[in-house]
Amino acid sequence: MAAVETKPVEVQDNLVNDEEKEEINDENVDENVSDEKKKKKKPKKPKKTAAEKAEAAALREAAAEKEAAEKAAKEAEKAAAKEAGKLKKQQQKVEKPPVNEDDDDDDDEGAPGEGGADAAKKKKKKRNKKKGAGGKLVAPSVPIVEQFKDGKFPEGEIMQYPDSTTAKDRFTSEEKRALDRMHLDIYNELRLAAEAHRQTRQYMQKWIKPGMTMIEICEELETTARRLIGEKGLEAGLAFPTGCSRNHCAAHYTPNAGDPTVLEYDDVTKIDFGTHIKGRIIDCAFTLSFNPKYDKLLEAVKDATNTGIREAGIDVRLCDIGAAIQEVMESYEVELDGKTYQVKSIRNLNGHSISPYRIHSGKTVPIVKGGETTRMEENEFYAIETFGSTGRGMVHDDMDCSHYMKNFDAPFVPMRLQSSKQLLGLINKNFGTLAFCKRWLDRAGATKYQMALKDLCDKGVVEAYPPLCDVKGCYTAQYEHTIMLRPTCKEVVSRGDDY
Numbered sequence: 001m002a003a004v005e006t007k008p009v010e011v012q013d014n015l016v017n018d019e020e021k022e023e024i025n026d027e028n029v030d031e032n033v034s035d036e037k038k039k040k041k042k043p044k045k046p047k048k049t050a051a052e053k054a055e056a057a058a059l060r061e062a063a064a065e066k067e068a069a070e071k072a073a074k075e076a077e078k079a080a081a082k083e084a085g086k087l088k089k090q091q092q093k094v095e096k097p098p099v100n101e102d103d104d105d106d107d108d109e110g111a112p113g114e115g116g117a118d119a120a121k122k123k124k125k126k127r128n129k130k131k132g133a134g135g136k137l138v139a140p141s142v143p144i145v146e147q148f149k150d151g152k153f154p155e156g157e158i159m160q161y162p163d164s165t166t167a168k169d170r171f172t173s174e175e176k177r178a179l180d181r182m183h184l185d186i187y188n189e190l191r192l193a194a195e196a197h198r199q200t201r202q203y204m205q206k207w208i209k210p211g212m213t214m215i216e217i218c219e220e221l222e223t224t225a226r227r228l229i230g231e232k233g234l235e236a237g238l239a240f241p242t243g244c245s246r247n248h249c250a251a252h253y254t255p256n257a258g259d260p261t262v263l264e265y266d267d268v269t270k271i272d273f274g275t276h277i278k279g280r281i282i283d284c285a286f287t288l289s290f291n292p293k294y295d296k297l298l299e300a301v302k303d304a305t306n307t308g309i310r311e312a313g314i315d316v317r318l319c320d321i322g323a324a325i326q327e328v329m330e331s332y333e334v335e336l337d338g339k340t341y342q343v344k345s346i347r348n349l350n351g352h353s354i355s356p357y358r359i360h361s362g363k364t365v366p367i368v369k370g371g372e373t374t375r376m377e378e379n380e381f382y383a384i385e386t387f388g389s390t391g392r393g394m395v396h397d398d399m400d401c402s403h404y405m406k407n408f409d410a411p412f413v414p415m416r417l418q419s420s421k422q423l424l425g426l427i428n429k430n431f432g433t434l435a436f437c438k439r440w441l442d443r444a445g446a447t448k449y450q451m452a453l454k455d456l457c458d459k460g461v462v463e464a465y466p467p468l469c470d471v472k473g474c475y476t477a478q479y480e481h482t483i484m485l486r487p488t489c490k491e492v493v494s495r496g497d498d499y
Contacts, residue, residue: 137203137206137207139203139207139220139223139224139227140199140200140203140224140227140228141227142228143227143228143229143230144192144195144196144199144228144229144230145192145230147195148195151188152188153188153191153192153194153195154191154195155191155491155493156191156194156484156491156492156493156494156495157491157492157495158489158490158491159309159310159489159490159491159492160489160490161313161314161489161490162310162311162313162316170314170487170488170489171488171489173488176487176488177487177488179487179488180486180487180488183379183486186280187484187486187491187493189277189278189280190277190280190282190381190482190484190493191493192229192277193229193275193276193277193280193281193282194275194282194284194482194493194494195228196225196228196229196275196282197225197273197274197275197282197284197494198494198496199228200221200224200225200228200273200275201271201273201284201286201496201498202496202497202498203224204217204220204221204224204271205286205288205498207220208263208271208288209263210263210264210265210267210290211262211263211264212262212263213255213259213260213261213262213263214244214246214254214255214259214261214262214263215255215257215259215439217242217244217263218241218242218244218254218255218439221242221271221273222238222242222273225238225273225275226238229275229276229277233430234279234357234430234431234432234434235277235278236276236277236278237275237276238273238274238275238276239273239274239275239276239281239282239283239359239434239435240273240274240283240359240403240405240434240435240436241254241273241402241403241435241436241437241439241440242254242271242272242273243270243271243272243273243285243403244269244270244271244272245269245270245272245467245468245476246261246263246267246268246269246270247267247268247474247475247476248391248469248470248471248472248473248474248475248476249398249399249467249468249469249476250270250346250349250387250389250395250468250469250470250476250478251270251272251349251387251395251467251468251478252402252403252465252466252467252468253399253402253467254402254403254437254439255402255439256400256402256437256438256439257438257439257442265290265291266290266291267289267290268287268288268289268294268297268298268475268476268477269287269288269289270285270286270287270288270476270477270478271285271286271287271288272284272285272478272480273285274359276357276434278356279356279357279358280356280381281354281356281357281359281381281482282482282493282494283354283359283383283385283480283482284383284480284481284482284494285385285478285479285480286478286479286480286498286499287301287477287478287479293335293336293337294334294336294475294477296332296333296334296335296343297332297334297343297388297390297475297477298477298479299332300328300329300331300332300334300343300388300477301329301343301386301387301388301477301478301479302479302499303328303329303332304325304326304328304329304345304367304386304388304479305325305384305385305386305479305480305481307324307325307328308321308324308325308351308365308367308384308386309384309481309483309490309492311324311325312365312376312382312384312483312485312490313376313485313490314376314377314378314485315375315376315377316375316376317372317373317374317375318363318364318365318366318371318372318373318374318375318376319366319369319370319371319372319373321365321366321384322365322366322367322368322369322370322371323368323369323370325345325366325367325368325386326345326367326368326369329343329344329345329367329386329388330342330343330344330345332388334390336390336475341390343388343389343390344388344389344390344391344392344393345367345368345386345387345388345389345393346367346387346388346389346393346394346395346470346476347366347367347368347393347394348394348395349367349385349387349395349468350364350365350366350367350371350385351364351365351366351367351382351383351384351385351386351480352364352365352382352383353365353380353381353382353383354381354382354383354482355381357408357432357433357434358408358433359383359405359434359435363376363380363382365382365383365384365385367385367386367387376485377485378485378486378487379484379485379486379487380485381482381483381484381485382482382483382485383480383481383482384480384481384482384483385478385479385480385481386478386479386480387476387477387478388476388477388478389470389474389475389476389477390474390475390476391470391471391473391474391475391476392470392471392474393470394470395468395469395470396468396469397466397467397468397469398466398467398468398469399466399467399469400466400467401464401465401466401467402437402438402439402466402467403435403436403437403464403465403466404435404436404437404438404453404457404462404463404464404465405433405434405435405436405462405463405465406427406428406431406432406433406461406462406463407433407460407461407462407463408433410460410461413459413460413461415455415459417451417452417455419448419449419451419452419455420452420455420456422452423441423446423449423452423453423456424456424461426441426444426445426446427456427462430444435465441453479499481494481495482494
């Protein structure tokens with residue numbers, strides 16, 4: 001509320017009288033004194049009344065109170081910010097919650113889910129994927145074994161076997177639970193590799209952007225995976241080169257040194273990479289696209305892969321899985337640039353069984369009907385993968401070869417070229433029977449190896465796996481998971497929050 005100022009009349013009269021006196025005094029000044037030396041007397045300021053003095057005092061007091069209040073508010077703000085900073089630092093230093101030692105590990109292993117491990121996994125994942133001060137995405141850097149110091153790694157998705165198989169009642173069988181516990185070490189090694197794969201791919205899904213070179217993408221992915229898995233010779237590391245096949249190329253493409261290929265906005269890219277612990281391989285893949293017009297294609301392939309996983313189980317015939325996958329895959333259509341395409345299963349690409357240090361260990365899981373009648377068996381490991389295409393649904397070898405792998409059953413072959421002997425020794429030391437690529441040979445220190453590598457391929461010691469492509473102009477997609485057929489249940493060990 002504003003205050004109105006009022007002045008008494010008497011004060012104004014006094015001011016008039018004073019001004020008249022000053023004028024008379026100025027007239028009486030000696031005329032001999034020069035004008036420059038005349039002193040001009042300043043008019044006197046009117047005296048303030050009691051009301052004005054009280055009002056001024058009240059204003060000063062109000063201003064002082066306001067200043068004190070603002071100062072107190074600033075100090076409170078500083079204290080709150082300081083306290084929040086301390087709390088944030090304390091939260092970052094908090095270790096994962098201790099595992100309850102009273103839990104019966106043997107009984108819980110056969111049942112789905114371990115709460116403590118899952119909680120620890122979520123906490124570590126959040127810590128590893130935090131962003132830097134500038135908002136830049138920071139790569140996960142803490143090895144998985146350090147994140148789970150108790151040595152128990154998160155389980156994958158637990159599923160019961162289909163009702164149509166003789167394995168449907170194994171989940172509650174005490175005999176099967178005892179068999180399950182006999183293989184805990186193997187399961188734990190595979191879960192460690194799966195957790196490294198999971199954290200790597202979830203980071204890469206956020207990191208990859210159009211405009212990056214394929215070499216840049218592969219090197220970032222492989223560096224991150226090696227750090228998380230704790231690479232150690234043939235005991236732990238990458239199981240095969242990073243596949244980053246684009247568009248009509250469905251599989252087995254990774255850039256060689258000097259490849260200038262750049263990822264574009266309209267590309268459909270299959271990211272396929274593997275990790276292993278003591279030869280226990282995780283083979284898992286996903287498809288990356290930035291343009292939403294390809295969403296239906298990705299949805300079809302993802303649904304087909306989940307169908308294959310659901311149908312898989314002990315005593316299930318492989319041909320039955322292929323028929324179920326094809327039925328789901330080819331029920332989808334995708335519209336691209338005004339034209340509608342049926343999504344087709346690529347009939348000459350398959351899933352496969354996995355054994356230690358052997359990515360393709362004999363059995364194949366078709367993705368079309370009419371395959372083998374061979375049955376799945378207990379304690380087998382499978383990569384269930386499906387490929388969908390808008391083209392012919394048939395792939396062929398094309399482009400420069402980059403993937404190679406030593407033949408698992410190769411007999412002894414005498415080498416006449418010294419360079420071939422040296423290259424074979426390097427392959428045995430660094431890769432064994434795991435797949436490798438030319439970039440990895442460069443990284444291992446090999447030089448001028450092209451002739452030696454061709455010689456090893458010609459003799460059947462090393463097998464070449466060139467890129468597999470459908471017709472140019474079409475688009476292909478892939479999704480893949482690794483599953484364990486445990487005595488009690490089926491575990492999709494590579495399952496994550498992303499897919």
